[in-house]
Amino acid sequence: MTLNSAALTQVADYFKVLSELSRLQVLCSLKSGSKNVTEIMEETGLGQANVSKHLKILAQAGIVSRTPQGVSVYYAIVESFIFDLCELVGDRLSIRLEEQSQQLKQLEGLRRSEPIKSSQKNAKVKAKSYA
Numbered sequence: 742m743t744l745n746s747a748a749l750t751q752v753a754d755y756f757k758v759l760s761e762l763s764r765l766q767v768l769c770s771l772k773s774g775s776k777n778v779t780e781i782m783e784e785t786g787l788g789q790a791n792v793s794k795h796l797k798i799l800a801q802a803g804i805v806s807r808t809p810q811g812v813s814v815y816y817a818i819v820e821s822f823i824f825d826l827c828e829l830v831g832d833r834l835s836i837r838l839e840e841q842s843q844q845l846k847q848l849e850g851l852r853r854s855e856p857i858k859s860s861q862k863n864a865k866v867k868a869k870s871y872a
Contacts, residue, residue: 758804763795775816776815778792778796804823
């Protein structure tokens with residue numbers, strides 16, 4: 742897939758919207774259905790101004806919709822593939838962490854099977870010479 746700079750800028754901007762922890766918390770709160778700001782605050786522990794700010798950004802990006810109902814405004818997820826994307830990233834992170842864990846185990850095994858290092862040998866020789 743070849744994209745021009747303008748298209749890549751839009752992709753980067755979309756990922757910027759998703760790169761904020763609080764916005765991801767808001768999205769996770771909305772995963773179970775539409776909610777108003779108060780309900781999102783209760784689920785996330787975020788303050789009213791913070792939730793409102795992030796909802797505005799998410800709505801401007803087209804990720805959530807905004808529906809007035811009486812005196813409240815309810816927000817809902819428009820782009821449900823966001824959770825597929827998060828799962829894909831989570832799976833990739835799990836694989837990467839497992840690979841790193843295996844590498845650490847291999848290094849630990851090498852360290853245990855290594856002969857005494859020369860600095861340790863020198864220390865033993867010096868200790869014997871003082872005796």
